[in-house]
Amino acid sequence: MSKSNESTKSMTLYHYWRSSSSWRVRWGLKIKGISYHDVPVNLLADAQKSPDYLKVNPVGFVPAIEINGKCFGESLAILEWLEEAHPLPALLPKDPLERLLVRQLMLQIACNTQPIQNLSVMRRHSQDKDEQILWARHWITAGLAGYEQLLRNGNPGKFSFGDQLTFADLCLVPQIYNAVRFTINTDQWPLLHEIGERCLALPECRAAHPNKQPGAQLL
Ligand SMILES: N[C@@H](CCC(=O)N[C@@H](CS)C(=O)NCC(=O)O)C(=O)O
Incomplete structure (x- = not known):
């Protein structure tokens, strides 16, 4: 894995407007001041199970994030990465x-x-x-x-x-x-x-x- 604090050149968030897991990540990105491209994934049309989306996240859930050409799922893992790569403002206490x-x-x-x-x-x-x-x-x-x-x-x-x-x-x-x-x-x-x-x-x-x-x- 590359250095966690490397600059993030391009980010794409695959998400669904009403998905609570997606909102967690959107909010975290906005707190850290990170902009991203949106790709809406329509859960009501089962787009999360489409062959194209499964290439992004093989387990068929939103959200997923593409960072510098690599795709990752799991909202909490994404938030933990965000905190490590972009520590301020901090979203975890120190102790x-x-x-x-x-x-x-x-x-x-x-x-x-x-x-x-x-x-x-x-x-x-x-x-x-x-x-x-x-x-x-x-x-x-x-x-x-x-x-x-x-x-x-x-x-x-x-x-x-x-x-x-x-x-x-x-x-x-x-x-x-x-x-x-x-x-x-x-x-x-x-x-x-x-x-x-x-x-x-x-x-x-x-x-x-x-x-x-x-x-x-x-x-
Ligand atoms: N553990 C996953 C859960 C993601 C998840 O459950 N996403 C929901 C929307 S909030 C989803 O994609 N549901 C589609 C489905 O159940 O088929 C995460 O935190 O990212």
Whole structure:
């Protein structure tokens, strides 16, 4: 692998406007001030499983990023690369135990919540739309309730970790958006709800918002 802090000559982000994993990466890129070319991948048309897209990401998920001609998937791996290659502004605290706490929050969303409610899992669970919605609501509710408890036990401030915006918030806000899509009332979790509102006021978060993306259909 080449030096992590090499200048990034060209970057292309393959993403879907309403994908929460895509929003994490868009937001991270905007915080770090990195511009990229957009390639929208329409999940509703199953474009993520097309032969052309599978050459970009063989596991058939968005997002994926092409950096200097090489393609990579997995939103958290991309964010970790971003932090190493472009350290400022920092999205992780310095202290290892504090990093552990932030990563625990991040993974509560990215491992324990989002994967169970993504499109392919919902479709595999049931072909019936109402069943799919019940399934998604169940797992999002469990995931966010857990996040709220982790916040209570942790160190919440303006954001999920004190007053520093971190990877945890980059995962939380898109998941809140998904919760709202599935008509879950997020003010039952006051800490994460307020953090989410605060994040949505940040320009980089808004610029990465689904409605601002190419291919967005305002429903
Ligand atoms: N672990 C992957 C998950 C990516 C993922 O689940 N992406 C969703 C959209 S948020 C997707 O591509 N779904 C398509 C499908 O389920 O077929 C990551 O973090 O990048």
